[in-house]
Amino acid sequence: MANMPASVVILGAGVTGLTTANTLLSRFPSSNLDITIVAKHLPGDTSQTEYCSPQAGANWFTFQTEFNKFAHYDKVTFERFIKIAEESPESGIKRFPLRVVSGHDVRTTENPWFEELVGGVKDVPKEELPEGAQQGMDLVTFMFNPNIYLHWLNARLIKAGVRILRRSYKHIDDVMSDFPHASAVFNCTGLGARTLGGVQDEKGQTLLIAEPITPLKRMAIWTQPSLFGPNEFAHVFPRPLGGGVIIGGMSIQDRWDETYDPSLAERTKQRACQLCPELGKPEDLQIIRHNVGLRPARTGGARIDVEERNGKVIVHSYGVGGAGYQSSWGMAEHAVDLLAQKLGRTAKL
Known part of the structure; x- marks a missing residue:
């Protein structure tokens, strides 16, 4: 699989992590890309202060008064929701x-x-x-209905053969140590990014x-x-x-x-x-x-960028605050684009 890693790890199983995994499957449907999701909390859990996604309202209403990159995330997501609502009414949308x-x-x-x-x-x-x-x-x-939607996203991943593991990490390096063959890690930790070693971004x-x-x-x-x-x-x-x-x-x-x-x-x-x-x-x-519940917000808006660490690529995607659902597919698309660009491969979703 030229220029794409054979194995990708996604840290976090909130709406951002689950949507990112689904986007990877859509982007590379015919590849042998191996995806693993690792998270302390999974759909069905009810931790009010560590697992924010089930606590969301939730609805779509953009916070952006002009069309910028965050508005683009909202637009992409709205268009995807049209398709999901029409084709999968059991999704909770x-x-x-x-x-x-x-x-x-x-x-x-x-x-x-x-x-x-x-x-x-x-x-x-x-x-x-x-x-x-x-x-x-x-x-x-x-x-x-956030609980039903998270389960729907999760079920699609299970059906596609994505491995889902319940684990808790205090440092991003520990993730890479546990998965030595993975050449890319998506950091979708949301609120956990405040205390995750190697990240520690502190920025109802x-x-x-x-x-x-x-x-x-x-x-x-x-x-x-x-x-x-x-x-x-x-x-x-x-x-x-x-x-x-x-x-x-x-x-x-x-x-x-x-x-x-x-x-x-x-x-x-x-x-x-x-x-x-x-x-x-x-x-x-x-x-x-x-x-x-707590909103995983970040000063300056969501962080979606790429860094290299210990020979691996880390794609950060977190900090969207109360816009997690309404921006989810647009953020995931951007994050997957960044990985493809980093590895020198372009592909159309």
């Missing part, structure tokens, strides 16, 4: 309306870069805005509630700036295939406290009902589970 409101204008331009991508953006009529909101836009994106709380008897007609986000303070906002994300409804949220940089905050939970319920009155009264919400 479903096309679904989204309403985004704010105290300020959430449409930063008359024609946001994603308007054509999502099939159009409409202004929310003033009479339909929740109390305190000044602007709003309606669009159609995607909602997810939600509620799962029962689904209402009358299904919600849309997802909803109250963006910042909001009425709720500089670090708090609101979102309501129904999950397909019996996944309940996730409501949140909070975003505080460099906060690693795992403690559940009951007062925040009460505010979360009140804001969710303000944002989506069809949920009913806050005191009537049926709480299934309290989540305290």
Whole structure:
């Protein structure tokens, strides 16, 4: 297999690692590329502070106000989700309306870069805005059931013969020592990159509630700036295939406290009902589970680059924060491109 390693190791089994493995399979379907995923946590695990992917909302809504490299990741991913939702409804991905409101204008331009991508953006009529909101836009994106989607990605890998091992590593060099024949390692450790030796890059709380008897007609986000303070906002994300409804949220940089905050939970319920009155009264919400999760964000955005270490190629792909799902396929495509370029081979996905 000219210019491609015979063996690749992917460290991490969150949405980034699993998507990267699937992208490798798509890129080189006829090769004898051997792929191994090693991770402390695998789909089905529920560690709230080490395994972030199952704790995600999750939905697709770009954080980028202009078309840049991160917006490109979102675009590639959106286009892939269209195909997955159409061909594999069991994946836990479903096309679904989204309403985004704010105290300020959430449409930063008359024609946001994603308007054509999502099939159009409409202004929310003033009479339909929740109390305190000044602007709003309606669009159609995607909602997810993260647990089902992670299992779906994982099942595709198992069917293709990818080896999956449960192991924990404190240093990137230990991975290379355990797999001496692997000539490339993808570092998809997410939050673990903060403490992984040889990397050490240090650069919310939600509620799962029962689904209402009358299904919600849309997802909803109250963006910042909001009425709720500089670090708090609101979102309501129904999950397909019996996944309940996730409501949140909070975003505080460099906060690693795992403690559940009951007062925040009460505010979360009140804001969710303000944002989506069809949920009913806050005191009537049926709480299934309290989540305290961490977003694997990185100052300056996601790190996707290549380095050589001890004769092997390491491709870093982590630090995307709350955009893990909506950027996943675009990030994976870029990471695999970098490996192919590093090894002098070009291939089209």
